[in-house]
Amino acid sequence: MTAPYLALGLAGPHLVELTASRALLSRWDALPIAFSVLGIDRVDGSAPAPVTLASSAVGATLAGITKYGRFLIAVTPQRDHPYNIARRVASLAHLSGGRSGVLFGVGDAYAPEGPKEAPAWGGAGLGAGAPLNPQTAFDAAQAVRALEQSWPHDSIVGNRVTGILVESNRIVHVDIDNSFSIAGPLNAPEAATGASVIAWYAATVADAPPERGNDPIELVLGAAGSVPVVALGKEPPAGEIAGVVLRAGLGQSVGELLDTAERWLADGFAPVAVGGSLRAALDLSRPAPLPLTARAAFPSPKPHVHL
Template sequence: MADPFLALGLTGSAVLRLLDDPELRADWDDLPLAFSILGIDLLDGRAGPAAATVDGSAAAAVLLARTVAARVLVPAPPRRDHPYNLARRVASLGHLSTGRSGVVFGSLDHASPSEDPWAEAAEVSVDTSPTGRAVAAARAVRALERSWPLESVVGDRDSGIFVRSDEIHHVDVEGIYRIAGPLTVPEPLHGPSVIAWYAAGAHDAPETDGAVETDGAVDLVIGGASPVPVVNPGEAIPGDATGVVLRSQADSDLAEVLATARRWLADGARPTDRSRPLRTALSLPTPARDRGRPAFAVPQPHPWL
């Protein structure tokens, strides 16, 4: 079996250190990591009232602008954002980062309100548990990000058609979140953003016979019983892992975490090509596009051309 890739799970306090310290940020950017989760404590339930929490997408925008190779996953706990707003931020990060970003969902979140302010009154058959809401949000983000194909932006001077707008389609999401779409941002140049799922426990993943029930929305499962376990410094890398996430602690010194990552990369973990977008770095296939009803009519050439 090939050596596992190495990723980092950074707490909110560690992310703040990266934002504040150019030398640490350069050391982090220099590591051939698969990705870093910006605020893993939001996903594993450790982020309490006293924890340092950050807006993952805002932190990612700053960090990606100040690095050349680092790849990140932005946490998206349930109840924090409406899926439409989240999809717009995820797609925008995909453009700004040249494919170095993605989003990770999970069912735990101790830092948000107890009620979901965005959810609609759903039918009894709809799963409204924290896991069900997170899965529904992941499905909506995937559908929304793919609702405006980038190849539809043609900029045809001869016809005066900027976008083949008939290729933009509605998503018609029903259930917990009711969204017609489409998104107001085209799909990123390097394809749909990576969507991951964080399993805080062995059974904290929406699975049936080993397949995640997200209609293909989830590309990668992290933690739990998945082949990408989350481990603490000082623990051994599991022998059957395809990847491993080194998790920082609330009191971890970020320089020591980066030094541990460097040691692991030299002995037991596989360096990841720093020049590749996140999806290709993880060898993840591009999900199929489900086209819904067109959002606009077929564009016509301008009459004065």
């Protein structure tokens, strides 16, 4: 049986503690773990903590001041439209060199409630909103994947002979019309490491992502997934599992979490080489590109021979 990998789950107060300590950041960055979930308490059903930081803001900080640590930011469509989520996800992929990914949940413990008839996204007052359920979250995940791929990285050619910098005809509309209506494309190119890893949090079977075609979900965390979450102080589960997320409680420190992680890594958990992309660390293949029939957003560029 292959030994499982180890990941960490950080709640709001842990994000504050980690980003305030160079010593903790250095220890975290050197750990041979698969990834850390930033703000797991946003999506796991926990009550909001007294303090927290935005997952994507912490991700941007870690991407800039660390070299090796990989992470998932926790998001839901309750507060954020998937277009805005996609912009953050793509930006983090560029900033981190592919060390980042995104964890989708149904609801965000820290987000304000929207209208009763459309609590997802409607709370921002910028759209009609949608029901707050797994289908809406799944539709948001599909949108993020498509938007991140709408401007392919290899369309940036920088051809000095022709003067064509970008094969702009390969930038496409996503033309999504489900819980969200999005034409696209994203206003940022795909990272060199490809589309970001998309994970899902499922505490119960009822929280599982819908089963349908064009599934963007590559990893499911939680009791109903292949990567269970274990509270700090508990023993790892028996049986064959892909990995374990070790999650600290609000009364436990980041130092205690790192101490236990180091002990578990020395006692049977498979170390994952530090550095490199999250996709490579999890041995996940690149997702299929958008279909060739996707509607081009721009005409084919013409040479600029005098450049």
